[in-house]
Amino acid sequence: MLGEVLAEVTRSDVVESVHAGHLVLLNPDGSILLQKGDPTLNIYSRSSLKSIQASAMVRVGLDIEPRLLALVCASHAGTPMHQQGAQAILAKAGLDEHSLQCVLDRPLDEELRRTSEPTRLAMNCSGKHAGMLATCVINGWPIDSYLDPAHPLQLAIKAEVEQLSGESVAGVSVDGCGAPLFLFSLLGLARAIRNLTISTDSVHQEVAQACRDYPEMVSGPGRLATRMMQNIPGLFMKDGAEAVNVASLTDGRTLAIKISDGNARAMPAVTAAALAKFGINALEVPVNTLGAGLPVGTIRATF
Numbered sequence: 389m390l391g392e393v394l395a396e397v398t399r400s401d402v403v404e405s406v407h408a409g410h411l412v413l414l415n416p417d418g419s420i421l422l423q424k425g426d427p428t429l430n431i432y433s434r435s436s437l438k439s440i441q442a443s444a445m446v447r448v449g450l451d452i453e454p455r456l457l458a459l460v461c462a463s464h465a466g467t468p469m470h471q472q473g474a475q476a477i478l479a480k481a482g483l484d485e486h487s488l489q490c491v492l493d494r495p496l497d498e499e500l501r502r503t504s505e506p507t508r509l510a511m512n513c514s515g516k517h518a519g520m521l522a523t524c525v526i527n528g529w530p531i532d533s534y535l536d537p538a539h540p541l542q543l544a545i546k547a548e549v550e551q552l553s554g555e556s557v558a559g560v561s562v563d564g565c566g567a568p569l570f571l572f573s574l575l576g577l578a579r580a581i582r583n584l585t586i587s588t589d590s591v592h593q594e595v596a597q598a599c600r601d602y603p604e605m606v607s608g609p610g611r612l613a614t615r616m617m618q619n620i621p622g623l624f625m626k627d628g629a630e631a632v633n634v635a636s637l638t639d640g641r642t643l644a645i646k647i648s649d650g651n652a653r654a655m656p657a658v659t660a661a662a663l664a665k666f667g668i669n670a671l672e673v674p675v676n677t678l679g680a681g682l683p684v685g686t687i688r689a690t691f
Contacts, residue, residue, distance in 0.1 A: 409645065633658075
């Protein structure tokens with residue numbers, strides 16, 4: 389599971405800590421440009437999979453405006469625009485927040501997290517869950533069991549995952565929000581995201597473009613996926629819990645990252661270094677390590 393060292397944390401020119409993991413970069417034709425660790429390792433892709441989950445929903449009838457579709461793909465910050473967006477998806481289906489079965493949580497936005505009480509709307513996956521419920525209503529499927537892996541919605545999502553990744557799901561668990569979570573390889577995840585990006589399927593085009601057009605809905609102001617999509621034209625990006633990240637460009641160049649210790653503090657540096665291999669400047673400001681409140685080192689990628 390450890391993989392290779394992807395990032396170092398330095399203090400006064402000494403490497404104080406390291407973050408190891410697995411990484412794969414794909415060329416436009418799908419061949420491997422660079423790999424670190426073992427990209428064939430099976431992982432839980434966590435929220436980096438949400439665009440594929442959303443694609444399955446659209447394929448079976450979900451029809452909402454692009455801004456709200458981006459929210460279905462989101463791990464949002466829980467700001468008012470995000471919570472109101474989830475309410476709008478539910479309202480279109482004749483539902484309200486009481487139908488949500490995601491866990492109670494505070495917003496990811498730091499200030500709101502300190503000052504808010506836990507709710508299901510504030511939970512960062514509420515957009516996805518609202519989309520799932522709306523999809524069930526459209527199809528006449530039961531809404532009380534929409535998180536059951538045997539539910540028609542979840543079977544449709546599993547089929548979309550397998551079709552895009554080219555792999556069979558190796559196992560099913562439960563994500564932090566309560567939704568089914570599929571186990572397959574990091575390389576399969578990269579191929580799935582690449583296939584989504586270059587697909588001529590109108591469903592895939594609609595989902596990917598919604599995220600590019602409304603990056604603030606996919607995460608939130610200043611957050612990694614939002615700022616990188618805002619800074620890099622044509623980029624699609626989606627990160628996930630336990631330090632997973634995927635990104636893809638319109639020509640099919642794609643990256644997938646899993647940091648083994650689950651700590652995402654090195655993800656900006658690792659992602660920026662991976663994009664640099666594609667000749668892209670992510671415009672990231674280096675993250676410093678501090679001593680007495682002053683910079684004394686940095687977090688840097690090792691490749």
